Amino acid sequence: MTQSALSKRLLDEYAAVSDSLPTDVVSAERRQEAIQALAARGLPTTREENWRYTNLRPLERARFAPVAAAAAAAAPTVIPAGLDLPSTLTGFARFTFVDGTFAPELSSEHAQAGSTVRNLRRAPESSARRQGSTAGTRPLTAPSGCPEASLALLNEAFATDTALISVRGGTDAPQRVELVFVAVAGADVGASYPRIQVALDPDSRLILVERHVSAGSGASFVNSSVSVDIGRGAHLTHYRLQRAGARSAWLDTLTAVLAADGRYSLLTINTGGLSARSTTQVQMAGPGAELILSAAALGDRQQTQDHFALVEHIAPRARTDQTFRGIASGRARVAFNGKITVREAAAGTDSRQSLRGLLAGPAAEIDVRPQLEIYTDDVRCSHGATAGKLDDSMLFYLLSRGLSPEVAQRLLKWAFLEDVVSKIELPELRRQIEHDLAGQMADAASLKELL
Amino acid sequence: MLKIDNLHVKVDGKEILQGLTLEIPSGEVHAVMGPNGSGKSTLANVLAGRPGYEITAGSVTFQGRDLLALAPEERAREGVFLGFQYPVEIPGVNNVYLLKAAVNAARKHRGLEEVDAFEFLTLVREKMRLMRMEESMLSRGVNEGFSGGEKKRNEILQMLVLEPRLAILDETDSGLDIDALKIVANGVNTLRSPARSLVLVTHYQRLLDYIVPDHVHVLVKGRIARSGDKSLALELERRGYDWVTGEAA
Ligand SMILES: Nc1ncnc2c1ncn2[C@@H]1O[C@H](COP(=O)(O)OP(=O)(O)O)[C@@H](O)[C@H]1O
Ligand SMILES: [Mg+2]
Numbered sequence: 043m044t045q046s047a048l049s050k051r052l053l054d055e056y057a058a059v060s061d062s063l064p065t066d067v068v069s070a071e072r073r074q075e076a077i078q079a080l081a082a083r084g085l086p087t088t089r090e091e092n093w094r095y096t097n098l099r100p101l102e103r104a105r106f107a108p109v110a111a112a113a114a115a116a117a118p119t120v121i122p123a124g125l126d127l128p129s130t131l132t133g134f135a136r137f138t139f140v141d142g143t144f145a146p147e148l149s150s151e152h153a154q155a156g157s158t159v160r161n162l163r164r165a166p167e168s169s170a171r172r173q174g175s176t177a178g179t180r181p182l183t184a185p186s187g188c189p190e191a192s193l194a195l196l197n198e199a200f201a202t203d204t205a206l207i208s209v210r211g212g213t214d215a216p217q218r219v220e221l222v223f224v225a226v227a228g229a230d231v232g233a234s235y236p237r238i239q240v241a242l243d244p245d246s247r248l249i250l251v252e253r254h255v256s257a258g259s260g261a262s263f264v265n266s267s268v269s270v271d272i273g274r275g276a277h278l279t280h281y282r283l284q285r286a287g288a289r290s291a292w293l294d295t296l297t298a299v300l301a302a303d304g305r306y307s308l309l310t311i312n313t314g315g316l317s318a319r320s321t322t323q324v325q326m327a328g329p330g331a332e333l334i335l336s337a338a339a340l341g342d343r344q345q346t347q348d349h350f351a352l353v354e355h356i357a358p359r360a361r362t363d364q365t366f367r368g369i370a371s372g373r374a375r376v377a378f379n380g381k382i383t384v385r386e387a388a389a390g391t392d393s394r395q396s397l398r399g400l401l402a403g404p405a406a407e408i409d410v411r412p413q414l415e416i417y418t419d420d421v422r423c424s425h426g427a428t429a430g431k432l433d434d435s436m437l438f439y440l441l442s443r444g445l446s447p448e449v450a451q452r453l454l455k456w457a458f459l460e461d462v463v464s465k466i467e468l469p470e471l472r473r474q475i476e477h478d479l480a481g482q483m484a485d486a487a488s489l490k491e492l493l
Numbered sequence: 494m495l496k497i498d499n500l501h502v503k504v505d506g507k508e509i510l511q512g513l514t515l516e517i518p519s520g521e522v523h524a525v526m527g528p529n530g531s532g533k534s535t536l537a538n539v540l541a542g543r544p545g546y547e548i549t550a551g552s553v554t555f556q557g558r559d560l561l562a563l564a565p566e567e568r569a570r571e572g573v574f575l576g577f578q579y580p581v582e583i584p585g586v587n588n589v590y591l592l593k594a595a596v597n598a599a600r601k602h603r604g605l606e607e608v609d610a611f612e613f614l615t616l617v618r619e620k621m622r623l624m625r626m627e628e629s630m631l632s633r634g635v636n637e638g639f640s641g642g643e644k645k646r647n648e649i650l651q652m653l654v655l656e657p658r659l660a661i662l663d664e665t666d667s668g669l670d671i672d673a674l675k676i677v678a679n680g681v682n683t684l685r686s687p688a689r690s691l692v693l694v695t696h697y698q699r700l701l702d703y704i705v706p707d708h709v710h711v712l713v714k715g716r717i718a719r720s721g722d723k724s725l726a727l728e729l730e731r732r733g734y735d736w737v738t739g740e741a742a
Binding site: 453456461 | 655
């Protein structure tokens with residue numbers, strides 16, 4: 043399909059459902075603006091530099107209208123029988139969204155004094171209204187019109203709900219919130235638009251666990267958008283765990299802004315989806331801000347895992363520490379493109395990048411790409427990027443101790459992810475993730491005993 | 494135990510072992526000495542089955558079987574152990590996990606049940622005390638961040654836990670101070686038994702003061718140029734390798 047035909051279909055689909063889209067989530071004007079901007083710009087294509095490795099074909103086939111609009115507007119969410127959600131984490135309030143819409147039956151609130159979490163639809167009448175604020179309608183798209191963030195416009199136009207998290211300062215104990223997004227419907231029925239807005243007041247603390255899973259093996263189309271605003275001296279630890287169904291398209295845009303001395307520890311693990319793409323865009327807007335971005339991706343069979351991370355330093359003395367570990371097995375394609383821009387005003391920037399890809403299949407493809415754009419002399423930047431196969435001498439060492447080649451390879455793949463997995467500070471979550479990862483790697487029986 | 498006959502080995506098209514013949518009976522300790530580049534590590538690696546070596550002629554028999562026909566992991570399970578000259582660091586693979594996996598691989602091969610976790614840890618701790626290793630090293634990655642001496646001690650620890658029939662220790666003494674050397678030698682000596690053979694590959698005779706060999710061989714240009722008892726090592730120390738290389742030339 044040509045770009046213009048795709049844009050036309052986008053506008054048509056929007057026109058058909060726009061009246062049924064909730065204006066308390068995004069106002070009608072903003073939806074209109076978003077869809078126009080996106081249609082004018084066009085959906086991304088692989089001809090664009092930073093979309094080269096993405097599998098964008100699902101965009102051509104997807105129905106853009108959301109699942110919720112396909113169903114009767116206020117119909118209760120259909121929770122599939124036998125839905126197997128990840129175990130809850132001790133001390134975390136859980137909010138579950140099914141096909142982009144809040145599902146209170148699957149959620150468990152814990153009263154937490156220092157924060158407000160609400161969804162914008164089907165919230166108890168009072169909480170959304172009482173606030174009477176328009177916070178939920180703040181644009182989630184990138185401030186600078188970054189072309190890589192264009193899929194956030196798609197979310198903005200069609201979103202059916204928003205998870206709003208605001209954290210107040212003044213308590214030392216971090217707030218703990220878990221968001222679970224479940225994709226159920228197939229792409230032929232409609233799309234799912236997870237949407238999160240997080241705001242941390244100065245000096246506040248939040249640990250946020252965000253999960254994306256699928257029910258059944260349906261081929262879903264998920265397009266999520268996350269906006270993060272970290273106030274002065276605030277700390278956010280954010281775990282993003284994507285294991286969408288094996289036939290799904292999962293597209294994602296996250297934009298974050300850090301004020302002075304803000305700290306953002308973002309750890310992403312992408313293992314699911316047939317075609318997965320994450321766009322992460324972080325602006326170091328305040329002096330002394332710190333970003334620890336750690337990402338792991340596993341691709342097997344025909345999967346595509348593509349991650350583009352843009353970090354922009356505009357204030358002095360901020361730090362970025364970026365780690366990527368990706369493994370491509372089977373015929374999978376795994377890519378990480380880490381771009382760091384240091385503007386004139388960002389003197390004293392310290393940025394480190396360690397990007398590594400492991401090629402674990404004869405027909406697999408791996409691409410790790412560091413990009414540095416520096417407009418000031420006063421910086422310390424170190425970056426390393428390697429892509430290769432398993433280390434022969436490590437492999438031989440394990441064989442020489444009697445391990446079978448299969449077990450040895452699996453162990454080394456496991457070890458390869460260690461630099462990311464070891465950064466998970468919650469033991470309970472780390473165990474869960476280790477089990478998930480072990481399960482993701484073929485024939486994990488012998489790995490499980492390791493845990 | 495081990496019989497090497499007229500072994501010729503090429504690396505990158507260059508012949509490194511040029512007709513090496515050596516027999517190591519059960520219960521004996523043999524030292525293989527030689528100048529740098531004479532092919533000592535090549536021999537050790539070929540015995541352990543490392544890829545990248547082209548065997549152009551000769552044979553190696555281990556307990557009556559064709560050793561060269563076995564995959565590296567099969568050799569290990571049959572009781573061949575190589576102590577590496579340069580043990581590799583494997584961050585993320587837990588030391589104790591590797592030990593346990595190695596022990597269980599050998600046990601499975603012999604039709605035995607997996608080792609009991611508690612008994613296993615007790616055994617490992619005992620051997621670690623013998624090697625004067627900090628217990629915290631168990632939970633670290635294999636050789637990760639270990640000093641040269643710690644890596645060598647870890648090799649010996651693995652050997653003590655695995656109890657191989659044939660151990661080939663490739664320059665286990667190099668880079669060790671005298672205290673560490675004594676610890677390593679003591680560890681190795683506890684393993685000496687009539688049912689077990691040891692090959693000590695070394696550049697210096699110093700190790701042989703602590704692990705006294707039954708035989709000493711000098712490897713020069715890919716062949717055994719001279720064999721003798723432990724006094725040969727002392728003579729080499731006194732006269733230098735030129736003495737043998739000159740003779741062999
Ligand atoms: N992987 C290799 N590739 C090329 N040459 C090698 C390789 N390994 C060993 N060699 C060569 O083989 C010879 C013997 O090496 P080595 O067996 O390591 O000797 P030693 O252990 O006695 O010092 C040397 O000339 C060395 O350069
Ligand atoms: Mg050597």
